[in-house]
Amino acid sequence: MLMKIDSRFIKQVRKEFPGAEIDPYGRERAFLDNGAGTLVAIRSAQREAIARIDWSANVGNIFIESKGAEDTILEGRQAVADLLNAESPDTIISGESATSLLFGLSYALGKEFTGRENVVTSGFEHYTNINPWVELGTNGKIKELRFAEFDMNTGELDSKKIESLIDSDTTVVSVTAASNVLGSRTDLKKIAKIARDAGAYFVVDAVHHIAHGPTDVRSIKCDALVFSGYKLFSRHGSFMYMKPDLMEKLSPYKVLPSPKHGPGKWEMGTRDQAMFAAITGAIDYISWIGNPSAKYPPNPGKQRMSRLAKAFKSIEDYEESLSTLALNGRGRLKGLNDIPGLTLFGPKAINPKIGRDPTFSFKLDGKDDRAVSKILWNKYSLAVGAEDYYSRVPALYKADTMLRATFVHYNAEKEVIALLKALNEIASKGKKKR
Ligand SMILES: Cc1ncc(COP(=O)(O)O)c(C=O)c1O
The missing domain is CATH 3.40.640.10 (Type I PLP-dependent aspartate aminotransferase-like (Major domain))
Incomplete structure (x- = not known):
């Protein structure tokens, strides 16, 4: 049976990462800079x-x-x-x-x-x-x-x-x-x-x-x-x-x-x-997602590989749901594809054949990336990068930097929503109301 990462299991998953909910000073925040390095699982550190x-x-x-x-x-x-x-x-x-x-x-x-x-x-x-x-x-x-x-x-x-x-x-x-x-x-x-x-x-x-x-x-x-x-x-x-x-x-x-x-x-x-x-x-932590109630750690070889296969299926399904939310928003909340004044670089949908990693780089019209990253952190408690990521990509779009949010399987839906709300708000600042 596949262990779905749903609203109940995600709470258990997040307990596996001391930094999932709060930073080391106890401040509640959403960690979305996973592309630069993920949080460390307790099972790995131990x-x-x-x-x-x-x-x-x-x-x-x-x-x-x-x-x-x-x-x-x-x-x-x-x-x-x-x-x-x-x-x-x-x-x-x-x-x-x-x-x-x-x-x-x-x-x-x-x-x-x-x-x-x-x-x-x-x-x-x-x-x-x-x-x-x-x-x-x-x-x-x-x-x-x-x-x-x-x-x-x-x-x-x-x-x-x-x-x-x-x-x-x-x-x-x-x-x-x-x-x-x-x-x-x-x-x-x-x-x-x-x-x-x-x-x-x-x-x-x-x-x-x-x-x-x-x-x-x-x-x-x-x-x-x-x-x-x-x-x-x-x-x-x-x-x-x-x-x-x-x-x-x-x-x-x-x-x-x-x-x-x-x-x-x-x-x-x-x-x-x-x-x-x-x-x-x-x-072994990842394999735990494949069968959380089984004896831990798994035996090396076949048993671990079978749990890893299930775990990655659950991870891909869950991350796909986060990506769909990030791209398209929900109800009246606009997603990255539709926020006025926001340019999203990269695939606007999930490729049906090979999928898409939940990594989203974007810029807000007329706004400095580092300044936006600062606002996202200081006002909204969202950790979002503003760099060139040692990649050839920003320069191809004639940009020095880009804002980037990368989700992984321990990110909660509420964190995607928090990011979209913040970006909708920041993007609309300075725009004349009609
Ligand atoms: C696609 C890709 N390749 C390579 C690296 C660099 O890896 P390392 O720091 O282990 O050399 C990164 C780091 O961001 C990366 O995203």
Whole structure:
């Protein structure tokens, strides 16, 4: 049976996050800056604290603290493998950030290139998936980085645009799973096939999308995929899935005594076992949504994966209802599509085939984004960002910044309504009444 996130269950979900209702000073507010990093689930923080204190030793020794550290790391790799439906825990590499992992991958790929190659990406990337490839160009390892531009009206990317940029020198197609500004999703399976048919590696930046839906590397058929713990109800630190044959084939920068095979070959320096404990806690928390009355934590493997599948179905359904409310409003309350004086960038509806992440970027006519963000916080207790989000997108719309609200599954309907009420009010200020 699917656990629907309804008006009753959402109260239970919100109790899993100390920051869902109030900020650290006890002030009631709505946290809508989830695109920049989600709140941390208690189950993740608790698991991290145990590892931090009990299993602080380095790996590779006989004593209990060292064994505990090794087990914690392996458990974390297994949890991420379950989350991503990866072949095995040995396909999961950890790192400081998605940015550092993608730089590591691009350097290793660059060693294989001749300088004639090109890399194809989308027009709505975070710079994490741009500069690693730009660097290869600067160092003469590739000839060109090509951008498949999205439709500026709909905010969506037609996969044919990717196809049209590919030629016999394309060695990598690397795209984001969803724009961190527009909320538009990429048709990953379609693009993976295009890349495969061209004989190119397919790399996915899943940092923004990871909290919003299932991510299945074997069904996508990607060669590598990155995401970050702090966008998935955990702490900082990131993970990269890599296909086993690619992991073996490439030669990342490494120190001589470090492992010659497996994820250890790719990881720089000593691991932080607490980071692995934290991600295990976050992934187990998500699986709890799939079956809240079952024994916790779930068994790794099949049981956890089945609960995760149910959890993400519930999360997607619930987030879709929040997105519909945000876009279209309700009754007399106008949504982002209809507020006079507000321009919404990105999809105006939920794509029936691939969906939409609940991320909404917008501007209010004649108003400074940072000033609006300040009003939203000071007057309405709404945490909404005003930045460029390290994305290529705002500049394409000739903007330095945009306001952005990202909802996740712990956001309540009342918070979407509060945002719409505030924006309706702010947008109407300074306008003449007819
Ligand atoms: C789509 C996307 N990619 C990459 C990043 C950067 O991730 P990290 O901070 O782990 O390097 C972000 C962060 O906002 C993002 O939204």
